[in-house]
Amino acid sequence: MSCTFCTWPWFEGEGLSVRAENRTKSWTKLKSMVHWSPLAFTLKSRSSWVQLAGHAGNFQAKEGGRLLKRYCECEQQCLNKLMTDSLRPYVPGYYGVVQKDEQDYNLMDDLLVGFDSPSIMDCKMGSRTYLEEELMKAREHPRLRKDMYEKMVSVDPGAPTEEERAQQGVLKPRYMQWRETLSSTATLGFRIEGIKKADGTCNTNFKKTKQREQVMKALDDFVDGNVQILKLYLKRLEELHSVLEKSHFFKTHEVVGSSLLFVHDASGKASVWMIDFGKMVPLPSPMMLDHRTPWVEGNREDGYLWGMDNLIDILSSMLPQTPCDVDRNSEEA
Ligand SMILES: O=P(O)(O)O[C@H]1[C@H](O)[C@@H](OP(=O)(O)O)[C@H](OP(=O)(O)O)[C@@H](OP(=O)(O)O)[C@H]1O
Numbered sequence: 001m002s003c004t005f006c007t008w009p010w011f012e013g014e015g016l017s018v019r020a021e022n023r024t025k026s027w028t029k030l031k032s033m034v035h036w037s038p039l040a041f042t043l044k045s046r047s048s049w050v051q052l053a054g055h056a057g058n059f060q061a062k063e064g065g066r067l068l069k070r071y072c073e074c075e076q077q078c079l080n081k082l083m084t085d086s087l088r089p090y091v092p093g094y095y096g097v098v099q100k101d102e103q104d105y106n107l108m109d110d111l112l113v114g115f116d117s118p119s120i121m122d123c124k125m126g127s128r129t130y131l132e133e134e135l136m137k138a139r140e141h142p143r144l145r146k147d148m149y150e151k152m153v154s155v156d157p158g159a160p161t162e163e164e165r166a167q168q169g170v171l172k173p174r175y176m177q178w179r180e181t182l183s184s185t186a187t188l189g190f191r192i193e194g195i196k197k198a199d200g201t202c203n204t205n206f207k208k209t210k211q212r213e214q215v216m217k218a219l220d221d222f223v224d225g226n227v228q229i230l231k232l233y234l235k236r237l238e239e240l241h242s243v244l245e246k247s248h249f250f251k252t253h254e255v256v257g258s259s260l261l262f263v264h265d266a267s268g269k270a271s272v273w274m275i276d277f278g279k280m281v282p283l284p285s286p287m288m289l290d291h292r293t294p295w296v297e298g299n300r301e302d303g304y305l306w307g308m309d310n311l312i313d314i315l316s317s318m319l320p321q322t323p324c325d326v327d328r329n330s331e332e333a
């Protein structure tokens with residue numbers, strides 16, 4: 001599927017003021033919408049910034065290789081803490097809260113800077129995509145979501161129950177769970193949200209990409225079969241994996257809806273970063289997560305590392321086998 005390239009973000013160098021006021025996020029999410037900076041064609045130092053997933057209108061590209069993301073207190077607090085954590089090299093640099101037209105934003109690095117016509121992939125990590133607190137809220141104050149009902153019907157007209165059909169609405173956790181089981185979130189602990197390739201093609205139609213083989217096919221297409229790029233991604237993921245395993249910050253946070261952003265270009269450069277910390281919530285002390293134990297309500301587990309184990313395993317299996325591997329495998333058989 002090709003995407004609509006729309007809403008060119010403006011650039012700004014002046015007039016931003018720092019604010020500490022808290023705002024919550026409440027705006028519409030539009031999928032299949034890509035925001036692309038046209039100035040990138042004329043100004044080499046800037047990236048051709050692209051928004052692959054997430055809420056429309058959430059970002060604005062700024063001069064100097066930075067992005068404004070609509071303010072979210074949870075994200076601000078996480079980014080602040082991450083700036084002094086061992087995870088710092090794996091997240092965008094963060095520069096505080098700025099205000100523009102009475103709206104607060106978190107100011108962060110544009111990770112596409114330094115890449116030339118990059119290929120980009122957003123993988124949403126974890127086996128659960130809604131917070132436990134959202135589940136409780138939906139129980140206490142059930143709110144039927146017509147927009148989610150419509151999104152559901154557009155993918156699978158047979159998905160809503162009779163009751164949901166009569167109400168023309170679904171509860172948010174029900175929609176999120178349905179999305180999890182439809183995609184690879186429930187079976188592999190991650191799902192591809194979107195891919196934009198260097199040739200300009202863009203696909204955000206991965207809602208039904210569920211089986212390991214389907215995921216492999218999408219990943220292979222993303223790297224155009226380039227083994228060197230695959231190796232670089234794998235190396236970076238293995239490093240991140242080992243830092244996550246040791247990070248106290250990671251152990252003490254429920255991580256939901258966070259993505260890994262993969263970026264590479266034709267020069268052979270490739271890297272991966274963690275993005276989207278809007279639902280990275282601190283746990284009550286002394287609670288800790290291993291991010292692998294299957295979720296049951298109350299244990300707050302999110303399956304992030306389980307997903308990463310699977311992603312690393314899939315990428316490894318896509319590498320051509322060396323003669324040593326072939327010998328080892330035939331001995332095992
Ligand atoms: O991907 P589709 O099927 O469109 O569903 C979206 C994503 O799950 C969003 O998560 P993310 O932002 O991580 O992509 C989520 O935003 P939240 O992060 O707010 O849960 C949206 O909830 P609403 O914003 O409530 O519509 C939900 O409608």
Ligand SMILES: Nc1ncnc2c1ncn2[C@@H]1O[C@H](COP(=O)(O)OP(=O)(O)O)[C@@H](O)[C@H]1O
Pocket residue numbers: 050051052053054055056058059067092108109110111112120122259261275276277278
């Ligand atoms: N720091 C960044 N650098 C470059 N691109 C980014 C960065 N953060 C987000 N993006 C782009 O924006 C998209 C949505 O980001 P995300 O933080 O998940 O938004 P939301 O909170 O609205 O879900 C990502 O898929 C990616 O394409």
